[in-house]
Amino acid sequence: MTARRAVRAAKADQDQDVEAAAPRAVDEAKRALGERGAVWWTDGSPDLNRHMAKNTPYAHWYSEIGRCFSGGT
Template sequence: MKHPVTPDGRYFVVRGRLWRMSNPGIGEDERSKLTKRLMTARRAVRDAEAQEDPKAEAAAHRAVDDAKRALGERGPVWWDDGSPDLNRHMVKNTTYADWYAKTGRSGPEGS
C-alpha cells in the first residue's frame, strides 16, 4: 500500500497529512470521466505555467478545483454522519492519530 487509507475510507495519508478520498458513491464510469477531466486540467496547469500565461493558468486551476469537487475530494463532504472535514490536517492532530501510529508510518520517514 503506497499511502495508508483511514479505516473509514475517507482519507489517505501522505507525509503525515490527511487528503480526502473521492466519493465512493460515484459510479466507475463517472469516476473515470471525472478523473480524465482532472488529469486534463492538471496538464493545462502545467502547460500554462510553462507558457507563463496567468489567465490560462487561473482557468486551469479552476478546472482542477471543479473536477476535484465533482469527485468529492473538495467542497461538501460526501459522508452524512456529521463528522468534520479533516482534509489537509496533520493526522497526528486528529482522531486518526492512534490508528496512524499503529501503521508504523508515524516516524520521520512516514510523516
C-alpha cells in the same frame, strides 16, 4: 489530472490566460470528486480533510503507518 497538467503546461508556456483558468478547472474537478465543498456523507462524522493526521482521531494509526514505510516494526 488533466486539469493539473494544464496548470503545469500553462506555467511552462508562460500563458497567463490559460494559467489563470487552469486552477479553476482543478477546483471544479475536486468538487465533482467530493474532495472540496460540502461533505457528501450523512453519518455525522466530522470533516477532517484540512487537518494533519497527527491532530485527528487517526493519530495512532498514522504513526503506525509511518513506521511500516520507514522500515521500523
